[in-house]
Every structure is written in structure tokens, then in C-alpha cells.
Amino acid sequence: MISIKRKTLGDVIMDVVVYVLLTVLAVVMVIPFIYVIAASFADETYMAKTPMFLFPAQTSFNAYITMFSGKVGEQVIRSLIISVCITLVGTLVNLFFTTTMAYGLSRSNLIGKKAILNLVLFTMVFGGGMIPTFLLVRSLGMYNSYASLIIPGAISAYNMLIIRNFFMDLPAGLEEAASIDGCTDIGIFVKIALPLSLPALATFGLFYAVGHWNGYMTALLYLTDSKKYPFQLVLKNLISQTGLAETTAGDQDPPEETLKMAIIVVGTVPILCVYPFLQKHFAAGVMVGAIKG
Amino acid sequence: MAKKDKAQETSLAKKNKWVQIKRDKWMYLLLLPGVLYFIIFKIIPLWGIFISMKDFYAGVPFMKAPWVGLENFTRFFSSYGFVRLLTNTLIISLMNIILYFPLPIILALLLNEIRVQWYKKVLQTLVYVPHFVSMVVIASITLMLLKQPASETSAGGAIYEITKALTGTGETWMESKVAIYFVLLVQVIWKETGWGTIIFLAALAGVDVEQYEAAIVDGATRFQQLIYITIPAIMTTVVTMFILRMGSVLDTGFEQIILMQNDVNRSATETFDTYVYNIGRVDGNYGYSTAVGLFKSVVSLICIQAANRLAKRAGQAGLF
Numbered sequence: 001m002i003s004i005k006r007k008t009l010g011d012v013i014m015d016v017v018v019y020v021l022l023t024v025l026a027v028v029m030v031i032p033f034i035y036v037i038a039a040s041f042a043d044e045t046y047m048a049k050t051p052m053f054l055f056p057a058q059t060s061f062n063a064y065i066t067m068f069s070g071k072v073g074e075q076v077i078r079s080l081i082i083s084v085c086i087t088l089v090g091t092l093v094n095l096f097f098t099t100t101m102a103y104g105l106s107r108s109n110l111i112g113k114k115a116i117l118n119l120v121l122f123t124m125v126f127g128g129g130m131i132p133t134f135l136l137v138r139s140l141g142m143y144n145s146y147a148s149l150i151i152p153g154a155i156s157a158y159n160m161l162i163i164r165n166f167f168m169d170l171p172a173g174l175e176e177a178a179s180i181d182g183c184t185d186i187g188i189f190v191k192i193a194l195p196l197s198l199p200a201l202a203t204f205g206l207f208y209a210v211g212h213w214n215g216y217m218t219a220l221l222y223l224t225d226s227k228k229y230p231f232q233l234v235l236k237n238l239i240s241q242t243g244l245a246e247t248t249a250g251d252q253d254p255p256e257e258t259l260k261m262a263i264i265v266v267g268t269v270p271i272l273c274v275y276p277f278l279q280k281h282f283a284a285g286v287m288v289g290a291i292k293g
Numbered sequence: 294m295a296k297k298d299k300a301q302e303t304s305l306a307k308k309n310k311w312v313q314i315k316r317d318k319w320m321y322l323l324l325l326p327g328v329l330y331f332i333i334f335k336i337i338p339l340w341g342i343f344i345s346m347k348d349f350y351a352g353v354p355f356m357k358a359p360w361v362g363l364e365n366f367t368r369f370f371s372s373y374g375f376v377r378l379l380t381n382t383l384i385i386s387l388m389n390i391i392l393y394f395p396l397p398i399i400l401a402l403l404l405n406e407i408r409v410q411w412y413k414k415v416l417q418t419l420v421y422v423p424h425f426v427s428m429v430v431i432a433s434i435t436l437m438l439l440k441q442p443a444s445e446t447s448a449g450g451a452i453y454e455i456t457k458a459l460t461g462t463g464e465t466w467m468e469s470k471v472a473i474y475f476v477l478l479v480q481v482i483w484k485e486t487g488w489g490t491i492i493f494l495a496a497l498a499g500v501d502v503e504q505y506e507a508a509i510v511d512g513a514t515r516f517q518q519l520i521y522i523t524i525p526a527i528m529t530t531v532v533t534m535f536i537l538r539m540g541s542v543l544d545t546g547f548e549q550i551i552l553m554q555n556d557v558n559r560s561a562t563e564t565f566d567t568y569v570y571n572i573g574r575v576d577g578n579y580g581y582s583t584a585v586g587l588f589k590s591v592v593s594l595i596c597i598q599a600a601n602r603l604a605k606r607a608g609q610a611g612l613f
Contacts, residue, residue, distance in 0.1 A: 101330075127590060
């Protein structure tokens with residue numbers, strides 16, 4: 001053991017630089033959140049006249065009251081419900097498709113495994129593109145339906161391969177013992193493999209869920225009925241409404257700045273609530289060594 | 294005799310194979326949904342190769358659309374749009390590689406120097422969070438910060454007001470063909486720098502502690518340890534990540550750019566991804582748009598293969 005712990009002047013300077021720099025960086029990362037929250041509580045008429053930098057000079061809860069009332073409120077609440085449902089159903093579908101395939105590919109001596117793996121790897125580097133996929137989804141009758149937001153993205157090849165790695169690392173003895181006891185492969189999958197990989201499932205479940213909650217592109221591509229819009233699309237449409245565009249649309253006033261910020265807060269909070277519980281799993285194993293043989 | 298043996302052997306092997314497949318029947322059942330998914334949603338869209346060779350518009354049945362051979366491609370290459378798309382894509386992508394790519398590495402090295410574990414955890418939590426914020430929310434916040442005042446008496450966004458105070462003239466960020474690139478860059482930096490550290494922190498965690506102990510015995514300062522042990526130890530990871538990033542040089546991210554695009558900055562922000570959407574989905578010119586998308590896919594494939602080769606040559610496992 002090295003018992004002498006001398007700190008040279010250089011070491012001290014380095015410590016100071018590192019801590020100061022990182023603290024400043026972390027603050028910079030967080031400022032936008034504070035700004036949005038602050039703006040959502042600001043008084044609209046005051047804010048329109050004086051620039052707000054970090055904290056509002058006059059506060060009001062009006063934005064939150066308007067958000068859940070009237071025409072805007074109707075839109076926002078409906079889209080939030082839609083997004084919650086899509087996120088729940090979509091994540092379950094994702095996990096079902098991803099884990100079954102990952103487990104199927106985790107058996108080393110399965111005939112045809114190599115061919116399937118090559119198929120997956122090929123689709124990771126080459127695809128038909130946006131329009132052919134769009135035409136396919138439309139001809140499958142999913143156009144303008146919620147299925148279009150869930151089914152075409154059922155498996156992320158990358159996630160599937162990482163989960164497969166988890167399954168491959170499970171002790172082989174357990175599976176053997178179970179199969180001797182008369183367990184079928186499906187039984188082993190459900191009773192042994194899945195429970196043992198719960199941390200991985202939670203992590204990838206979160207990734208998929210965030211993808212659904214934040215999803216904008218698929219809804220933009222496949223949904224035409226504005227009553228079906230999920231949250232992100234409604235938010236985008238409210239944000240891009242300017243006073244000018246609204247004069248032609250009629251009675252609805254353009255959403256106020258504070259209202260937009262309040263909607264952002266409501267739409268971002270759910271993710272930030274789940275996130276800390278799963279953060280400990282974001283460690284090395286999840287991200288590295290994804291694709292092997 | 295020998296012939297007979299061989300025939301028997303192969304029939305036995307076939308039988309064995311059949312027995313094996315039968316034994317694994319439940320595994321194949323598990324694989325079925327996934328394989329069907331990949332065939333339907335990843336392989337079937339490859340018929341886009343045929344779409345790209347047709348003069349195919351929205352509202353016309355596919356069968357009735359006339360074949361035009363490679364005309365969509367030649368029209369695209371000879372158009373002014375091609376050069377513009379390529380330049381825009383490369384500018385956005387190269388700015389990202391030069392100005393964003395080093396940041397997660399630096400941040401990971403800094404985090405690695407923090408010895409107080411709970412503080413390190415707190416910092417990590419804070420810098421990971423933006424990764425989970427949706428692109429729509431980021432675009433909304435950006436637009437609010439950069440907002441130009443609607444009239445003389447009203448106020449603009451915070452960053453607009455700050456630049457106005459500093460330079461005297463308010464920078465029209467969203468309408469400047471240069472400034473918009475920096476807006477896009479800052480968005481990426483804010484969203485992904487923290488998350489990007491994970492892979493480098495994993496590499497740093499793998500560095501042998503004994504090396505540091507030996508260095509301390511030899512009287513190395515912390516800074517010397519950083520230069521002579523830590524940085525060389527993650528160099529291979531850095532090189533691999535760099536090569537792989539170069540491989541996806543044509544990918545600029547669809548959502549971010551389509552959200553920040555407006556009629557004024559379009560000539561600077563139109564990239565392959567957004568062009569395919571604007572021409573295909575918005576204008577309904579399926580044939581031409583598919584050709585553009587296909588061109589991008591092929592070039593990307595070549596880039597990824599080349600990058601993968603290079604990664605292997607650099608002593609890395611590569612992607613495949």
C-alpha cells in the first residue's frame with residue numbers, strides 16, 4: 001500500500017480546475033430546464049414587454065389553468081392520454097418482439113441462426129428508405145392508425161442484439177437443469193431467462209418508452225387526423241402557431257409563450273420522474289460490446 | 294463401399310439436423326415474430342429499388358406509373374439541388390464531428406478525475422438528463438430563446454436580447470444561413486454530450502489501477518497520470534468511435550433539422566433526410582424521392598463498410 005499521500009501544488013490546481021469546470025458545465029446543462037419552468041410561471045403580459053432572463057419578475061399560474069381548460073386544454077389532455085397509451089402498449093410490444101427474438105438467437109447451436117443474424121445485420125446498414133416503408137405501412141392498412149406508431153418500429157436491431165448478449169451470458173447450467181426437469185424452451189425463456197435479465201429489460205423498456213413518448217417523426221409520417229395526434233405533434237403545432245398564421249384560422253388565439261412552456265413542463269416531467277430509478281443500469285454493460293458473432 | 298458409407302453418413306447428418314430442428318421447435322416459435330417483423334418491415338421495403346425507377350406520384354397506382362429506368366437518378370445528379378444537399382449535409386456533419394465529437398471524451402476525462410463518488414453520481418445524473426428530452430421540446434425551447442420581438446414594444450427571447458445588447462443589432466438566428474448551423478450544433482451538444490460519455494467512462498473503468506499505483510510510486514503528478522496513462526488507455530475506443538462516426542457522415546438526424554427548418558433557412562438546412570421527406574411525403578413525388586433516399590443509403594453503406602475496415606485495421610474489433 002502506498003501510505004504517503006502528498007498533494008503537489010499541481011494536483012491541487014488540477015482538482016480545482018476539474019471541480020469548477022464540471023460544476024459550471026452541470027449548471028449550464030440544467031439552466032434550460034430552470035428557464036422553462038420559470039417561464040411557465042411567468043406573467044404573460046409582463047413577459048411580453050420585458051425580456052426574461054432566468055426568473056420571472058411577476059409570477060402567475062394562468063398558464064397551467066389555461067392548459068387544462070378550453071380548446072387548447074382539450075387538445076393537450078387528449079394528446080397526453082394518447083401518448084400515455086401508445087407508450088404503454090408500444091413498449092410492451094417492443095419488449096415482446098425484442099426479447100423473444102433475442103432469446104431465439106441466443107442458443108449457440110441453433111440451425112439457421114447465422115442466416116437470421118446476417119439478415120438483421122444487413123438491415124442495420126441498408127434499408128429501403130422512408131418512402132417505400134411509408135407505402136408499405138399504407139398498403140398494410142395502418143395509415144392514420146395507432147398501429148403505424150407501434151408495429152413498424154417493433155424491434156430496434158441494436159437493442160435486440162444487446163439483450164441477446166445478456167441472454168448468452170446467462171449460466172448454461174441453469175437452462176440445462178430446467179430442460180432436464182422437463183421445461184420446454186419457452187418455459188425456460190419465461191421462467192428463467194426473463195426474470196434473470198430484469199435490469200436489462202427495465203433499461204431497454206425505458207429506452208423504448210422514451211422513444212414512444214418523444215416520438216415525432218412516425219406520427220408526422222403516418223397520422224393525418226389531427227384528433228389522433230400524440231403529444232409531441234400537438235406541442236409542435238402549438239409552438240409553430242404564430243399570431244400571423246392564426247388570423248386566418250379564426251377564433252383561437254395564438255398560444256401564449258408561458259402556456260407553451262407550461263405544456264413543455266407537463267410533457268417532460270413524466271420522463272424525468274422515471275429516469276432516476278433506472279439510471280444505475282446505464283452502466284457499461286448496457287452500451288458496450290453490442291454486436292459480437 | 295466407401296460411396297455407400299458416405300451416402301449413409303450424409304443421410305445420417307440430415308437426420309441429425311432434422312432431429313435437432315425438431316428438438317429446437319420452440320426456439321423457432323420464439324424467433325417467428327421477430328423474423329417476420331424483419332422480413333416485412335425491413336426486407337420488403339427494398340422493393341424501393343423498383344419505385345426509384347418509376348415516374349411514380351401520389352394518387353397514381355403503382356402499376357400504372359411508367360418505367361423511366363435511371364432517369365430519376367440522372368435528373369437528381371445533374372440538378373443544382375444535388376450539390377446543395379451534399380454541401381449542406383457535409384457542413385452539418387463535419388461541424389458535428391470536429392466541434393462536438395471531442396466533447397464527450399473531455400467530459401468523461403473530467404468526470405474520471407472526480408474522486409468524490411457521490412458528487413460524480415450527481416454530475417452524471419445531471420448531464421445524462423438532456424438525452425431524454427424530446428427533439429420537439431428542444432426545438433421549442435430554442436425558438437423561445439431566439440425569438441425576435443413581434444413588435445417594437447415587445448421583448449424577444451433571452452438569447453436574442455443578449456446578442457442585441459452585445460452587438461447592437463439583433464441576430465436573426467433562425468434566418469441566417471450561417472448561424473442556423475451553430476444553433477443545430479449547440480442543440481446536439483446540449484442533448485448528447487453527457488450521454489456520449491458513457492462509452493468512454495466504460496473504457497476508463499477498465500484501466501488497470503496498478504498502473505496508477507506504480508506511477509504514484511514513481512512520483513507522477515495527477516496531470517502526468519492523465520497524459521501518460523489515462524489518455525493512452527482510452528485511445529483505441531476514441532479511434533473506433535471516430536471511425537464509426539465518419540462512417541455515418543451522411544446521417545444528419547431527421548427530426549432535429551425538420552423541426553428547425555423554415556422557408557428562409559431551407560437552402561442551408563435541406564439535407565438528404567429532410568429532402569426525401571419534403572419531396573416524397575409532402576409533395577408526393579414517390580419515385581424521385583425514393584431514388585434520392587436510395588442514393589444516400591448506398592453511399593452510407595459504402596462509408597460504413599470502409600469505416601469498419603479501418604476500425605479493424607486500427608486494431609479494433611470493428612462493428613461486424
